[in-house]
Amino acid sequence: MIPAEIGETCERIRTEVARVLLGQDEVVEHALVAILAGGHVLIEGVPGLGKTLLVRVLSVVLGCSHKRIQFTPDLMPSDVTGGNVFNSKSETFEFLSGPVFTQLLLADEINRAPAKTQSALLEAMQEASVTVDGQTRPLPHPFFVMATQNPVESQGTYPLPEAQLDRFMLKIGVRHPSTAVEKQILRNHLQGFDPSALAHAQLQQVVDSEGLLAMQQGLREVLVSDDLLDYITDIIGRTRAHRAVLLGASPRGSIALAAASRARAAMLGREFVIPDDVKTLAPAVLRHRIILQPDAEFEGISPDLCVEQILSEAQVPKTAA
Amino acid sequence: MMLLLAAVLSQALGAGLSLDAPGDAAAREILFQPEYAFCNDGAYPLTEAEARWCPLVDTHGAAHCPGLATACQGPRATLAGSGRLSSRTVEDADAGAVDDAQAESPADQDPEVTRDAGGERLSGEGPRRERKDSAEALELPVLGGVAQILFWAIIVLAAVLVVAAVFRNVVRDDRPEPDDAADEPDDATDEADDDARAAAIVAMETDVDRLLALAGQAARDGAYGEAVDFAHAALLRRLDHEGLIRLHASRTNGEYIRELGSNTALHQPVRDALRRVDRAQFGPEPPGRTVYEDIRGRVTSIVKTVGPMALLLAALLGAGLACDSATQPRYPWSTSPSGTDAVFELLERQGLAASYRSAPLTDLDADEARTDPLIVMLGGAAATDAEWQALQAWVREGGQLVLAGSELPRWVRVTYVHDPEPDLDALEYEAPFALTPSEDAVVVRAGDWSGPGASGNDYITAFDLGFGGVTVLADDHLFTNAALAFPGNPEALVQTVGSFERSEVEFVDAWASVGARNPAESIAHTHLTAAIVQLLVLVVALYLWRGVRFGRGRDPAGQSRRAFVQHAVAMGRQYEKAKAATFAAGLFSAWVLERLRNRFSSAASAGLLGLAQEVARVSGRDETDVMRLLVTAHGAIESRLSPGGTGEDLALIRDLGRLMRDIGETT
Numbered sequence: 002m003i004p005a006e007i008g009e010t011c012e013r014i015r016t017e018v019a020r021v022l023l024g025q026d027e028v029v030e031h032a033l034v035a036i037l038a039g040g041h042v043l044i045e046g047v048p049g050l051g052k053t054l055l056v057r058v059l060s061v062v063l064g065c066s067h068k069r070i071q072f073t074p075d076l077m078p079s080d081v082t083g084g085n086v087f088n089s090k091s092e093t094f095e096f097l098s099g100p101v102f103t104q105l106l107l108a109d110e111i112n113r114a115p116a117k118t119q120s121a122l123l124e125a126m127q128e129a130s131v132t133v134d135g136q137t138r139p140l141p142h143p144f145f146v147m148a149t150q151n152p153v154e155s156q157g158t159y160p161l162p163e164a165q166l167d168r169f170m171l172k173i174g175v176r177h178p179s180t181a182v183e184k185q186i187l188r189n190h191l192q193g194f195d196p197s198a199l200a201h202a203q204l205q206q207v208v209d210s211e212g213l214l215a216m217q218q219g220l221r222e223v224l225v226s227d228d229l230l231d232y233i234t235d236i237i238g239r240t241r242a243h244r245a246v247l248l249g250a251s252p253r254g255s256i257a258l259a260a261a262s263r264a265r266a267a268m269l270g271r272e273f274v275i276p277d278d279v280k281t282l283a284p285a286v287l288r289h290r291i292i293l294q295p296d297a298e299f300e301g302i303s304p305d306l307c308v309e310q311i312l313s314e315a316q317v318p319k320t321a322a
Numbered sequence: 323m324m325l326l327l328a329a330v331l332s333q334a335l336g337a338g339l340s341l342d343a344p345g346d347a348a349a350r351e352i353l354f355q356p357e358y359a360f361c362n363d364g365a366y367p368l369t370e371a372e373a374r375w376c377p378l379v380d381t382h383g384a385a386h387c388p389g390l391a392t393a394c395q396g397p398r399a400t401l402a403g404s405g406r407l408s409s410r411t412v413e414d415a416d417a418g419a420v421d422d423a424q425a426e427s428p429a430d431q432d433p434e435v436t437r438d439a440g441g442e443r444l445s446g447e448g449p450r451r452e453r454k455d456s457a458e459a460l461e462l463p464v465l466g467g468v469a470q471i472l473f474w475a476i477i478v479l480a481a482v483l484v485v486a487a488v489f490r491n492v493v494r495d496d497r498p499e500p501d502d503a504a505d506e507p508d509d510a511t512d513e514a515d516d517d518a519r520a521a522a523i524v525a526m527e528t529d530v531d532r533l534l535a536l537a538g539q540a541a542r543d544g545a546y547g548e549a550v551d552f553a554h555a556a557l558l559r560r561l562d563h564e565g566l567i568r569l570h571a572s573r574t575n576g577e578y579i580r581e582l583g584s585n586t587a588l589h590q591p592v593r594d595a596l597r598r599v600d601r602a603q604f605g606p607e608p609p610g611r612t613v614y615e616d617i618r619g620r621v622t623s624i625v626k627t628v629g630p631m632a633l634l635l636a637a638l639l640g641a642g643l644a645c646d647s648a649t650q651p652r653y654p655w656s657t658s659p660s661g662t663d664a665v666f667e668l669l670e671r672q673g674l675a676a677s678y679r680s681a682p683l684t685d686l687d688a689d690e691a692r693t694d695p696l697i698v699m700l701g702g703a704a705a706t707d708a709e710w711q712a713l714q715a716w717v718r719e720g721g722q723l724v725l726a727g728s729e730l731p732r733w734v735r736v737t738y739v740h741d742p743e744p745d746l747d748a749l750e751y752e753a754p755f756a757l758t759p760s761e762d763a764v765v766v767r768a769g770d771w772s773g774p775g776a777s778g779n780d781y782i783t784a785f786d787l788g789f790g791g792v793t794v795l796a797d798d799h800l801f802t803n804a805a806l807a808f809p810g811n812p813e814a815l816v817q818t819v820g821s822f823e824r825s826e827v828e829f830v831d832a833w834a835s836v837g838a839r840n841p842a843e844s845i846a847h848t849h850l851t852a853a854i855v856q857l858l859v860l861v862v863a864l865y866l867w868r869g870v871r872f873g874r875g876r877d878p879a880g881q882s883r884r885a886f887v888q889h890a891v892a893m894g895r896q897y898e899k900a901k902a903a904t905f906a907a908g909l910f911s912a913w914v915l916e917r918l919r920n921r922f923s924s925a926a927s928a929g930l931l932g933l934a935q936e937v938a939r940v941s942g943r944d945e946t947d948v949m950r951l952l953v954t955a956h957g958a959i960e961s962r963l964s965p966g967g968t969g970e971d972l973a974l975i976r977d978l979g980r981l982m983r984d985i986g987e988t989t
Contacts, residue, residue, distance in 0.1 A: 242986040275600045277576030319603045321555035322571040
């Protein structure tokens, strides 16, 4: 699939999603970027902003299966991946697949599960496979994880380790909708919209799994010039040299930024990446890959602030200034 | 004429005191509008001249102007200047002096200035009233001999400096541009550095015309990629110069487009152009001639559009500021008691067009005198001999002239008389709209055309001259806003002016014929034509000699903040001159090591080696080089108190400065 077709398809997807999910255009765009680039998304936002609805709508529009896991402190790794269960009739162990065996997975409040359970997702997210009792089972393609965490409540939570965070291509902050959007949401509900009954919304499937994979393949046609590679590495390098940063972004961050930029270019129907793609996506790609100095955190400096400062200092290629 | 006027006045007075008369009803409606503050604001400050209406408030009552009675009890304003542009200052006991741009009516001017000491001056006798300049003359203080020499020396010196600056700008083509890098001659010695610097200067070109010229040159050389870059830079520079975007090296084309989002005229064309630039710069195909010419055409059209649009914007902004009510005085003259806005509006409501005359009276055409507007000359009006002659000829051919307290020409055989014992009853009958006659009232003596007054001294008189007529009033108080406050006056005004059977009224005051009809005439009035022509000739000569610019086109000097290391180097130079550069190097080294230890606190515990490892990791430098530099810096601290200093000390400061830059530290 060529970028122009990808762009046209993505536009139809966004239009279809916007029929049901209002006021979350940025989240939808970033989710599509991650899906196209084969990455995963970590969403930081309070409950009730339509995260589950987004996954369900995307699964309908993209023609993919979806499942949801509510992470809790007593959730076990086997509750995520599945496990071998003894069948007394056949007197054999049979593999009972867990909810991770799906195409779109919503890991709700992922930071409420202990590190052991969180790590169960590591292999799934990186290798797109699950190993149980020494046997590796591939996950369906495409495989996309959308995890959420609540930024407000900190008691009884287990912060995601850096290795886990690095697996997420993008981290998105979800804000409350504007008053006008919220009014429209209310109006829709009063007119009978039921988020639990999407069939009534008559959503159209825009693409199927095969089509989605073809779109992912099509990203290879998108050109990233040497100047832009320099720009990306410059930005990543600056995260490591910033005085408020204890640990900057890894090479995986560079790869993620380039891949996400490619996906955005294709979504806009372009067969080449421009600096605006990189700069637009850099905050979402980098904010969770930066570890701040303790004193910087104490001074109230946030990763977003660091990234913003870095982007305001990094010279854009072919600049006229 | 006389009989007609008397009949009109009798009729007006008969209905005058009735508030139901059309003129009175209209005046009451007008004066109740909020802009007439003296009728609606009890704190309105009257001038002493305006306060002379106050006795009439007690005797007749200002039924159309309820606030005037309160204003009569309030503070008094003092005036500076004269005419419509004079200003008033209010002495406020609580808030100090408050200035309001407000002018005094010509009627408020001291009548003594136009009359002789005895209070009587026959027309055509004695000195004529001169046209007064409204602007106060600039008066230089009386200077002593030395002060005068100093004064002229400063002026001459300033002129010489200006000429020298222009001359230096003209001949500076051969001189290199000042460059901060000149502070570091050791960095710019070899040829490669010169080439790099030349490339950097081209890259940093900011002049739009030169950028387009560079684009054209690159295109002629076949370097279409560079040509697109220059055209791109020209577009962004023009937008930046006009304040439409904020150009910065870290900003993308997408951000510039979003910044132009509110500019509907430019957003779309700029977006189209920048999208093509993006494709040319980052797309799969290198740009060719077609792509370049397409971009060039779009950029050129935008660049040519932005300037006029910015000018239009500035003009609109200027117009908006000019119309800003905040810049208007709190009490404008036109709506003050001395003003004439209410009179104009009253006349216009009666179907009469009223305006101030700006053209000279010599422009009056005697052939059209029967249809020309009624001319009313107010108290401040002054005319030249030629204008009086023109007026006389105009009246003889059918023009109607009212002289309301203005100077009187010879051919009007009427005089103003300072009457110490006026016939108050007659004047009260004849001039109910004017001030209550006092013992020293000024009246009109009609001479051969004596009017109906018992004493021969009247407030108003009229006579025919040729086919036209002249009416003389003792003053112009009837034509002020304050006069309309009293019952009867509005109707009397309307009927008096209406009796002349003209549809237009032109008032003549001190500002008539002062204005210029075109810019050339305005310049001629200032007697600067010769000087301006000489300047234009000079400009043309410079243009023919040097082209569009008188000097070499140069970029504006960029505002740069010197880094701390540059201050340290400069200080080191001073110490070097004093044979103590080692001391500066030691201090700077101590500062650098302290900064590094604070930043890499965990590594600093392992000594200089740990620090060097961490610095090398962050900066990407060779660890051995970093270690050598840190050891040198440490040694400089140890030996800072040793006398002397060499170039190595300055080199150490520069090396440490570069190291700090490499790890992102601000120096």
